[in-house]
Amino acid sequence: MSNQLKITFLGTGTSQGIPVIGCRCDVCVSDDPRDKRLRSSILVQYGETNVVIDAGPDFRQQMLTCGIDHMDALILTHEHKDHIAGMDDVRAFNRISGDAVKVYCEERVSEVVKTEFSYAFKNFRYPGIPKFDIHLIDDKTPLVLQGEPFMPVRCMHYKLPVLGFRIRNFAYLTDLSSIPEREISKLQNLEVLVIDALRHEPHISHYNLEQALEVVEHLKPGKAYLTHISHGMIKHSEVLKQLPANVEPAYDGLKLIL
Numbered sequence: 001m002s003n004q005l006k007i008t009f010l011g012t013g014t015s016q017g018i019p020v021i022g023c024r025c026d027v028c029v030s031d032d033p034r035d036k037r038l039r040s041s042i043l044v045q046y047g048e049t050n051v052v053i054d055a056g057p058d059f060r061q062q063m064l065t066c067g068i069d070h071m072d073a074l075i076l077t078h079e080h081k082d083h084i085a086g087m088d089d090v091r092a093f094n095r096i097s098g099d100a101v102k103v104y105c106e107e108r109v110s111e112v113v114k115t116e117f118s119y120a121f122k123n124f125r126y127p128g129i130p131k132f133d134i135h136l137i138d139d140k141t142p143l144v145l146q147g148e149p150f151m152p153v154r155c156m157h158y159k160l161p162v163l164g165f166r167i168r169n170f171a172y173l174t175d176l177s178s179i180p181e182r183e184i185s186k187l188q189n190l191e192v193l194v195i196d197a198l199r200h201e202p203h204i205s206h207y208n209l210e211q212a213l214e215v216v217e218h219l220k221p222g223k224a225y226l227t228h229i230s231h232g233m234i235k236h237s238e239v240l241k242q243l244p245a246n247v248e249p250a251y252d253g254l255k256l257i258l
């Protein structure tokens with residue numbers, strides 16, 4: 001029981017979320033709760049440990065919904081706003097624990113965080129500002145959090161190097177348009193693969209549905225879930241009918257126990 005790995009999809013939408021402000025397309029007006037997508041993020045839990053991957057603009061709402069009261073680590077895949085914009089709200093966890101929140105990211109990402117949240121890194125600390133404890137990671141070294149290894153997987157988001165993560169037989173790859181050949185060995189024998197599938201039409205920096213399905217076919221995970229979905233993907237219930245039996249779109253609130 002305590003050794004289970006529990007994954008909660010906190011958000012499965014692209015940078016604009018779904019519905020898109022002002023849009024009246026079929027997907028944006030759908031009343032299926034699975035077509036409402038906050039910005040992409042997952043919660044990884046094992047034992048008493050809570051690890052969150054990415055903290056976009058919906059971070060506060062996502063934390064309220066999942067109900068966690070402590071965060072052992074925040075891992076950032078890359079520095080795009082839809083993955084870091086909500087970081088100011090770690091203040092709630094600072095207050096409860098009386099300590100900084102540990103943030104794990106690559107050096108380039110840390111520089112952006114220090115610019116975007118410059119007030120949190122000044123020598124004089126105003127009361128109530130967020131406290132981050134940044135730890136640098138790279139694509140070669142497993143990040144071990146409370147005894148559990150998170151293996152970083154280098155992915156390319158067009159020209160931007162980003163990180164995916166493998167935890168046991170689960171892998172989370174968001175915001176990518178290719179995987180360097182040398183990284184493929186890290187993605188063998190997966191029980192579950194989560195992969196970026198933005199929409200039907202091609203996109204320069206994200207896999208579209210067809211490309212994501214090719215990766216799934218190549219890696220042969222037991223099961224694959226699509227994430228970082230835009231309103232350029234048809235409704236959840238409709239796309240589900242077109243997918244192979246071992247693939248489904250993830251949706252906000254979906255929980256997996258591995």
Ligand SMILES: [Zn+2]
Pocket residue numbers: 014015040080082083175228
């Ligand atoms: Zn994104």
Ligand SMILES: [Zn+2]
Pocket residue numbers: 019020023024025026027028029231
């Ligand atoms: Zn729309």
Ligand SMILES: [Zn+2]
Pocket residue numbers: 078080157175
């Ligand atoms: Zn991105």
